[in-house]
Amino acid sequence: MNQTELVVQLQQGDEAAFKKLVDDYQVMVYNTALGIVQNEDDADDITQEVFIQVFRSVSSFKGDSKLSTWLYRITIGKALDHEKKKKRKKRFGFVQSLLGGQEEVDMQMAEFDHPGVRLEKKERANELFNALKQIPDKQRTAFTLHKLEGQSYQEVAEIMNTTLYAVESLMGRAKANLKKELKKYYENNIPE
C-alpha cells in the first residue's frame, strides 16, 4: 500500500489503514517527541495524541507534503506545546511556593537517559540533553531531527517549512550554543 492509498483509506475511516499508520510511524513519532520532551511517559502521551489528531484530521490532509513530513510537524508542535505548558506549570508552582501554603516544587529537571544511546556514551549524552534544554526551540528541533532522527538538512528544511540555508544556520547556532552550555557545565563539573 503506497502513501496515497493509505491516506485515501484513512480518510474513509478504515481501521486497518489506521493500524498500518500506527505500526509504520510509531517509532518515528515517539523518537522525535522523546528527543524534545526528554521524558518517556510524556513522549508516549504525545505519540498517542499525534495519532488521534491524525485520525481526526486526515480529511484535511491534501497530500502537498509527504505523510511523514505532516506527522513530524504535528509531533514537533505537540512536543513544543507540552514543553511550554510544563515550564508554565513550574513557574506557577514556584510562585505558589513563594506565597506559602504549597510545598516547594522541585525546580531541577530529572536526568534523562535516552534508551537508544550506547552505555559507554550515556553520561556524555545526559549532559548533551541537559544542554539541549537551554537552547531555543527551533535550534533544538533542527538538532533533534538531524541527530536523533537522522534526517538530512534538506528533509529538516521541508519538515520545518524553511530553506536549506536557514537549517544550516540553525544547526550552526545550535552547535555553538550547545558548546557554550556544555563549557559552562564542565568548568564546574569535570568528571573524574
Add this chain to the structure above:
Amino acid sequence: MNKQEQINKLIEEALGSVDDAQRAEPKPYLLTRINARMNKGTASVWEKAGWLITRPTVAFTGLCMIVLLNVLVVMNNKTSDTATAAEQTAQNQADELSYTTATIYDIDNTQP
C-alpha cells in the same frame, strides 16, 4: 592534558554521543492505548460534567462561592434581626407608656 583541553575533549564527546544512537521505541500495545483514549474521548455528558466539577480549580471556586453565599446570608440575617429588635423595643415602650390616645371608638366599643 590541561583543563581547557580536557573540557574541549568532553564537549566533542558530548556532541558526538548521539551520533550512533538507536531510535527509541514506544511501549508495546500503542494502538490499544490509542483506541482506549479515543473511546474515553466520547464519554457521556454526565461523565464530562463529573470530570469538570472534580477539577481542583472548579471545585475550589465552587467551594469559595458557597462560603461567600453563606457569609452573605448570615450578614443579611444579622441586619434584619437588629431591625426587628429595635422595632420590638419601640412597640414595647409604646405599650408601656401608652403613647397612643384612645379614640371614641375604643371607649364605646368595649366588646370584641
